[in-house]
Amino acid sequence: MKIPDNAIIPPEKLTNYLLVPRTKDDKSKFLAQAGFTQDNPEKLLTAIRQLVTNNEAIIDNVNEYGTFYTVTGYLEGINTINLAVVTVWLQSNYDGSFRFITLKPKKD
Structure with missing residues (x-):
C-alpha cells in the first residue's frame, strides 16, 4: 500500500520539531547531514513526499486513534547524501485521513 499524495504533513512538524536542535531525540543534526x-x-517536505511515493507502507500498529504505518527508505538529500529513515504515519479512525507523525534514522 502507498501513503496517499494528499497525506497531511503539518509544516510545524518540520519547522518546530524535526529541524530544531534538541537535547533529547535531536533529529536536526541527522537531517543536516x-x-x-x-x-x-x-x-x-519534498524529500518525505518522494520517499512515500517510492516505497510501500507497512502496518505497524492499530489502536483507538487509527492505523499506524511505517515507510522505510532513503531521504534524497540536497547535497547528494541520502539518509536511511523510517517514517511513521497515522490513518485516523475519525475521518480516514493520513497524517505524518515523525521520522527517525533507520537502525541496521
Whole structure:
C-alpha cells in the first residue's frame, strides 16, 4: 500500500520539531547531514513526499486513534547524501485521513 499524495504533513512538524536542535531525540543534526535545515524546510517536505511515493507502507500498529504505518527508505538529500529513515504515519479512525507523525534514522 502507498501513503496517499494528499497525506497531511503539518509544516510545524518540520519547522518546530524535526529541524530544531534538541537535547533529547535531536533529529536536526541527522537531517543536516543531507543538507536539510530550518532555512529549507520545503526541501525536507519534498524529500518525505518522494520517499512515500517510492516505497510501500507497512502496518505497524492499530489502536483507538487509527492505523499506524511505517515507510522505510532513503531521504534524497540536497547535497547528494541520502539518509536511511523510517517514517511513521497515522490513518485516523475519525475521518480516514493520513497524517505524518515523525521520522527517525533507520537502525541496521
